[in-house]
Amino acid sequence: MIGRLFRAHGEFCASHPWEVIVALLTITACMLTVDKNNTLDASSGLGAATASAAAAGGSGASGAAIPPASVGGSATSSRHRPCHGWSQSCDGLEAEYNAADVILMTIVRCTAVLYCYYQFCSLHRLGSKYVLGIAGLFTVFSSFIFTTAIIKFLGSDISELKDALFFLLLVIDLSNSGRLAQLALSGSNQAEVTQNIARGLELLGPAISLDTIVEVLLVGVGTLSGVQRLEVLCMFAVLSVLVNYVVFMTFYPACLSLIFDLSRSGVDMSVVREKAKGSLLLKSLTEEEQKANPVLQRVKLIMTTGLMAVHIYSRVAFSGSDYDSVDKTLSPTLSLNVSNNRTESGEITDIIIKWLTMSADHIVISIVLIALVVKFICFDNRDPLPDQLRQSGPVAIAAKASQTTPIEEEQDTQKRQPEISAVPAVVRAPLFTIEEQSSANVSTQTELLPLRHRLVGPIRPPRPLQECLDILNSTEDGSGPASLSDEEIVSIIQAGGTHCPLYKIESVLDDPERGVRIRRQIISGRAKMQVGRLDGLPYEHLDYRRVLNACCENILGYVPIPVGYAGPLLLDGETFYVPMATTEGALVASTNRGCKALSVRGVRSVVEDVGMTRAPCVRFPSVARAAEAKSWIESDENYQLVKTEFDSTSRFGRLKDCHIAMDGPQLYIRFVAITGDAMGMNMVSKGAEMALRRIKRQFPDMQIISLSGNFCCDKKPAAINWIKGRGKRVVTECTISAATLRSVLKTDAKTLVECNKLKNMGGSAMAGSIGGNNAHAANMVTAVFLATGQDPAQNVTSSNCSTAMECWAENSEDLYMTCTMPSLEVGTVGGGTGLPGQSACLEMLGVRGAHATRPGDNAKKLAQIVCATVMAGELSLMAALVNSDLVKSHMRHNRSSVAVSSANNPLNVTVSSCSTIS
């Protein structure tokens, strides 16, 4: 209920920022410009005191003494009406500074500075130091200005604020401003910002209100101390707390909202708001009100009650004629203090009395300081807001329920133990973002990543390096790397040598995930990365057995790429749903549309296993000797000798051909081999090496320049692959009826044929392209390659494609289309095809692993699917181009305002939106 009130209030402030800000500024301006003498004269009883205060203020500043009677009087009256203290402040403060004063104020100032430092450290831990730092500074500044205005209004001398400022710094809690700013600015549009601010106040408001009450009552105790200067300072502090509270609840959220409002570009907010309603973040924000730690809340409530009792009792006890006697009881030395402060007596007794009287001052200030310290330690230790939200969100709850086993919980608890970090970068909680919320329900580790990043291990000081090395190399039970803490392992790695090179951690530790975690920490430190830089790069839940010694070295993690599907695709009578991994919005949609058009009549294909190639470069002493070697290899009999050697290296690799090019005394021997279901580069390289040995036996003067002489030609554009082929050669064909062209692609055959001729043929010829007579074959090739674990770099040669179109049927209104791809380098065995995700995608196509009976058939089938998918993408894009739909569709699917703004703009300001374009 209370939370909802705060929420409504926050919503109001955020949605009416101008009104709130102008209202507050107007009130402040009124206070600053009001004629305080008139006002105070008119007010009850304050006039006299103010007059004296003003006078004293003036004198006080110069250090003039005030008659004891007047001071005393003031003090007395101040206890009857606390606000009186404002006008009396100068009286109190003008008292001459003695050694104790100097020490005391120094401590207060130091504490304030340290506290500020602590606050900024906390803000840094929360996330962006710039945004949050500015938020914190803004709160301090605005609170100070408002407090000044009120103090001036109450008739005090502003010159005395130098002491009060430190109290102001001590009572302001910047972390809440940081939290609210972080939450507000994580919104991607005005509606989200408003909702985030409302949600933030709903969450923070009740706790902050209670904190404020406790602080006011606690610090208010100082106003009962009987020590006049302390009373005045405490009144400043109380006022600061109250003003800071009001600023935080009104001015601050309004300003946050305004920042966003002013910096966005004219977007249609009704549309954006509609979109925002569905966002995951908002869903999590509308969940049940977050409760602060109930134990702490109860303690605070009890404290509040107790302090109220103290205040009521004290003020009743001090009222009326009783006051003087009570005052004497509580502070018997006060009058002495006042008079003694103003004597220049050097007598020991006077000094003792002065110190004794000041000790009351010290004691109460110490109580206030201790109370503040207790507040930091006990009450400010609440979970960061992002954690609270994460815990509360329905998505997170579901994710937690499904993911967190008791064992995991236990591990997490262990990992929450204080870290023993030997490296400088300690990963902190990441910025709270929509993306983080959105990803909470997928089974990646990102949600708990920051905690798991930390170095873990038994809490004990690291053992000496030699001892750690002995344990590392020991084979005894209870020894070995598992018994070393992360910090000890880091020290071994940092020491260098061969014991545990950074790139071998996984195998040395025999625990890949732990190894990767430690490497991330070390690299973060060595690369002097900002805290949390690697948080977005997952590394857990990866089957490292399938990665190590197969796919990657020096692993830091893995990059998740979205996988979509295009289909159904009717190919040679079979239906396929083709997985595509891409970050190019609109690509899958386009291919999907193409599949729809093609599948009405279905695609037919032919495939040929051209063979994988490897062409070493060898050199002979003379051209004649090179020519002799060439003819030796090309003779049938010798070719068989070489083939036997080649084939001996694999159960599936079989030498198919040998093309030799001569360039001076150099030979480029292009071995062509079928490689079963593997793409075959390793296999053919292995075979080529063995074949070269045989040739060298025959020609000992042959010099092997390089196993790869670029005549192969792998991963580089080359005409030879276009002409002779490489891997699999596939040709697909299809006819698309005029009706389908109209209904699905919104075009006709004639227009497409014309465009294909001028763009894919004419345009590519003008560009001097080889193998590029297509619109975007590389798009589909790469997306399917990534999804199915192919070598991504082989998209270069594999994307060779000629797309042809003709008008078809009697009336020439249908379309006949072919795609010819002579060099598709694909495999269903080896490389990345064995990784779990990639393997699942191959499974989806029914081509995972080796073909059970006919080795090579799975790879060929995959090549056919790739070519048919390319055809679908080609058809759809060509239709989009003739319809001038390209830019429109990409603005809709390929440019998210959230992604663009969060990448380029720390304030998440929307820099573009499809709603303005489409």
Ligand SMILES: CC(C)(COP(=O)([O-])OP(=O)([O-])OC[C@H]1O[C@@H](n2cnc3c(N)ncnc32)[C@H](O)[C@@H]1OP(=O)([O-])[O-])[C@@H](O)C(=O)NCCC(=O)NCCSC(=O)C[C@@](C)(O)CC(=O)[O-]
């Ligand atoms: C593999 C190496 C580096 C071994 O090289 P090496 O000299 O045997 O290794 P080493 O054990 O003596 O270590 C030397 C250094 O290599 C690094 N190193 C060594 N091992 C690791 C590891 N596991 N993880 C990370 N770093 C490693 C490391 O820096 C190490 O120094 P250290 O730190 O020990 O003082 C070397 O043989 C090599 O560079 N091979 C070439 C592999 C390659 O480039 N493959 C690319 C694919 S080929 C292709 O796709 C295209 C192609 C070929 O067809 C194109 C064409 O036609 O030309």
Ligand SMILES: NC(=O)C1=CN([C@@H]2O[C@H](COP(=O)(O)OP(=O)(O)OC[C@H]3O[C@@H](n4cnc5c(N)ncnc54)[C@H](OP(=O)(O)O)[C@@H]3O)[C@@H](O)[C@H]2O)C=CC1
């Ligand atoms: N070395 C190089 O120059 C290059 C390497 N690459 C990389 O090479 C890797 C791919 O090499 P590739 O040779 O395809 O794969 P692999 O190196 O993984 O070799 C395939 C393995 O699978 C076995 N196998 C089992 N069943 C079959 C089957 N039905 N058909 C074929 N092989 C089968 C083979 O047996 P057997 O041992 O009997 O042959 C062989 O051991 C990729 O990671 C790629 O990135 C890429 C470009 C160049």
